[in-house]
Amino acid sequence: MVDNNVNDHSVVEITDEDRDVIARINVDSEASRDRKNQVELTVSSLRGKLHRQPPFPACSCIFRVPKVLRRHNEKAFVPNLVSIGPFHHGEENLRVMEEIKRWYLHSLLERKPTPETSLECFVEAIGRIEQQCRDCYGEKLDIYSGKFVEMMVLDGCFIIELLRRYKRLVLWDDNDPLEYTSWMLKVLQNDLFLLENQLPWNVLKCLFELTKVNDDHSLLELALNFFESSVFNQTPQIKEGVQTKHLLDAVRESLISLHKPQSTGTSYWETIPTVTELLQAGVEFKSKSREWNNMLDITFKNGVMEIPPIDIESNAESLFRNLIAYEQCEPDIAICNITSYAVILDNLIKSSKDAEFLIQKRIITTILSKEDLACFFNGLYKDTIPSHFSYVELTKNVKQYYNHRWNRWRTILSRDYFSNPWTIMSVVAALAILVLTFLQTLYSMLSYY
Template identity: 25%
Template sequence: MATETESFVTAPSTPEAAAAAAPMAPTVEPAAHQPADRLEIVVERRLRQHGEGESRRMTIFRVPAHVRDASKELYEPRLVSIGPYYRGWEALRAMEQHKWRYMRELMGWPPQPAASLGDYVRAVRDVEQEARLCYSERTSIFAAAAAAQSEPSGGGEIEEEQSRHDGDPGGPGPDGFAEMLMLDGCFILEFFAKWYKGEPDKLCDVAWVLPLLHSDLLLLENQIPFFVLEALFHVVSPTATKLDLLRLILHRLKFSSYELSTAEELVQSDIQHLLHLFYEAIMPRDDETASVQDSTPPSLQYFVQLRQMGVRLKKAVSTRFVFIRDMPRVPHWMKTTLLATLLRKVGAWFSKLLAMIRRTPPASAPTLVVPSVTQLREAGVRFEKKESPRHMFDIAFDRDSGVLEMPRMEVDYANVALLVNLVAFEQTRGLPGDGDTSRRLSSYAALVGALVRTGKDVEHLQKRGIVENLLDGDDDAATKFFQHLGDCSTLNYKSHMFAGMFEDLRQFYHSSWRRHKAKFLRDHCSSPWAVLALVVAISAFCFALFKLSTTIFSLAHPYYCHC
């Protein structure tokens, strides 16, 4: 018994002893000869799939489910599916036959001789793996390809079962992803080629098809990588460049009445997909938006500087002469006279009255939101249409005159779908060093969404020529357009593009003097008759005051009366 105990406790002192003791230990079969566990195969396959998805090339994201479910018509395609997210939808299958027709026509597109089918396949195969890394969400089309690539021993049954869980029964084959890239890419190229050359097409000639296709191609979730289009375009025209492709696409993209950037200006940009191309095309240059971020007029910059100098001077004086505050109080018998005490009390009373007049708004009032158009009008803010705006962000507020100038905007369903997807795409981009000031569309959505809350706000902006409402009514424009622009955005309200304008508008609105002045002008100077009545009232008051003064004077000095 003691010998067995020693064999477990005492370690062998020499290699020979260790070798002699080794046969006594129980033998364990190496893991390589053991059959793979079912869970091990599943987890290994899952790790391989998820490891593939985490990449710096991830550029095509999905909108949060709660946002998409609340407004499906703004984020989901209505006519054609591009990419894996909506592939196979029953409502979109009618366009699949037109995709194949477009691809067949593209393969015979001049000026170069028609390339072989193998050239298109090789071009897609070269970018297939890179394109997989661009999508943030795995669908059944990814699972089918991954199952075909990985064939671990004893895992055939598990792969078949996993395929049934990931997609439809008998779902897409192992080449489904590459086929989707080729089909959708050729469809996009042929669509813009027909549009560019003005070729008649039975599909595009239908009045409602072209706007729907234009809208579906610019949805965040309905994209394929731009380098796939470049690879296919090079097969169609080997001598063409990226500049030619940009010219082909930008020729027909449009947004309201604003001019887009040219292809020459965007040729150096790393375009991710069509929506990113459109985003870069409508974004102004940094030097054009620098004046928007600083809304302080030149006439008030000196006042701001003087006020800051006064604050610094006051702080320096209080620090220098702090010993005065620590001096002993004056005895009671040395206090000032009764008149000085009375004056001090009157001064304190006036100070309290002034504090009541300048009191801050109640704590329940919002501090980070701009008042609406109706509220700002009550404070005297006037809304004017911006003449010849440089871009959609060319908004200016003059604190001296209380005038807020805004560019004209069109309110329709096409614009709201485009804007909300552009805002959602902007949220997926990493922030540069300047923080939220680079999120210009999100800042714009926050501004107009705060200004326009009810139909009365839309009605007034329509009268001023700022808004052109193409919806059913003013209330629909407020609830279905302006209030939806920021659904998929988060913003730091203290450092965004219009943060200075937000603060200026709040200060203007909370000024009691400006509100009373605006109310007086609105009540007594809104029409010629009101002005005439005010002049008559002032004249009557002055006449009565003059008559009263003469009467008092005659009573005080009766010897001057010669009656």
Template identity: 35%
Template structure:
């Protein structure tokens, strides 16, 4: 027996087996790829923040037993959607089939779902989103048997479900929603979709979520919609500053002072209300730290922010949102820091203790890189805080002029002191 020949045959067979696997490999187009599985190292720290609780959208959580309760409602939505248009279901299916390769390329991993099931899933999930936005936009589209809408605009179930729509692993490419809605509008029963576009209903839906979405101006959706790959991408595009350079110098994050420390050094705080600008546009001007106002952080905000941070990093975008959250984490270390911003109208009323806790938790999801977009702001703050004059005047204001009555008392005391001195001088002159 020739052992060497046997090994050679085994090696050739093994090589052929490995070569066959090349044919099944998924090579996503770098241009199309935009939906990722959250790395396990991140997921294991906060698994529920990356996992849908009510509804699965797209293939990454498709078939999850815990989310199957919503599948029948998706089919009801598809049924009602088809009843309003003269376009047949086979036409919708054919439209998706033509885009199947492009849709699969949007996902960073191989989607192990056969073609028919994949196309059907995309149709059901895409129409579910369109129908949800339509029903939110206009009550005429709603039905009495819809568990997502009660007497109010959304039922409790609907409110819980909407947070699933902003998860990194729960996204559908926007282009397919746009194509299906435009296809439905080609021939309808009546003018039900007159003057309604996908941008219109998405902007309206986002505006109703403004309490926790970090988009300051929902009109930015119109500006960035054509470039957005999905909902999470649309949020990031609306947040990115129009022009803001990143400092390439080495930066020491530990030098960032907290809000209370800044307050004691004489820094004043302003929400910049009335200025049309990005939520991320934090500046320091003439002793005033301008932080655009936002709602206090809670569990839902934490969940959303983690997903935005993850997507921004995995998509390879400049870390504008990452730096924004990192700066807030350092500025708001304690409940007292949050309280000062609440008093100055920068943070909406909320639980300051909960907020500082959430931010310190989010800090673990931030990347502390060598470049930091707020490096100049922090440098100017540190320079300002070093001035003894600013600290002295701040102490005077905070301890002696913090209320109108305190100011009156100090002024009265000064006047009394001056009069006493004058009286004393006059008495000495008389001698």
């Protein structure tokens, strides 16, 4: 018997189709590894860019004006003579004032009103609050520490020295262009209330205290005195217990200090008719006394709207727009008082006829023409959101009065039939004839029956 042990080796033949499948598997596997590596790289890159803290602190109070607001009038937000703070620092057309700033600082150091009046004291004091100052700006500042502190000291001392000279607490130098060139002082007043051109109040307060003498006024008093002639001709009011954030904030607080909002603010309000339409409905307009009232104190009662007088000068649009922009950007502002005021004036003034009437009533004093005044108020609060409106009750009462038909009929009767003695006599005669005719008809009917 022969034992045949034959090893049978089966040979598996790989087809072209199998090769294609294997190739696709390898390609997919390699692509998967590439995607995984790319995901890991992207995750690592993104994780390194994350912020553990908010990028802009809640205490920010100095902002760049949003494009949606500045597009209506770019010039209203841009300084013409002096840069304060980092947003416009180094601009070519503002460099002349840098020389005057340094001269003012030298004059302050040379006068040396207190033992702490020295560059060493200034730099050390501002250096201690540098981070607080940086947090006041609504964007990250790419300025190294030494440069930032130098800017704060130079700009802060310039403002304080300017406020003291304006109040005559310090004598003007005979060679000071801000004294003998009147236009420069006017432009400076405008530049120093611009939202983008502000310095944190704690910088001014710190430098003011280091250079304060016994007969000095408070910093807030000096600031409001400086702006008095350029803020709608309103008497500045100092509100105790309010933490001031910068010069523009001080101006706003002085304007709203005597004003008591008619509500806590709401996102809904009713638009009111124009001056001309309200006159046709019998509404009477009166100008309030300047002595006891603030420009925001608009009231409506028994068909009479009382509006405090306001001066609209060449800088009025810039001031209005910066105050409105500040209310739109500052999260701590509970009620948009200035924006609400702009809404009311925009509702009342739609034509030159409306503007002319308020000028005749001495409610508005202005150098503008009646046509320009109408355009001025019509564009003030565009693209804003006055979500906290302060005249809710006023607009509600005005609209109710306007919609009451009897008020309109009474006005028509008064204007068309009782405006002079002759029309009154005609109406009385017509009524007498009507009554006599009625009595005659009645007598004839009674006689017949």
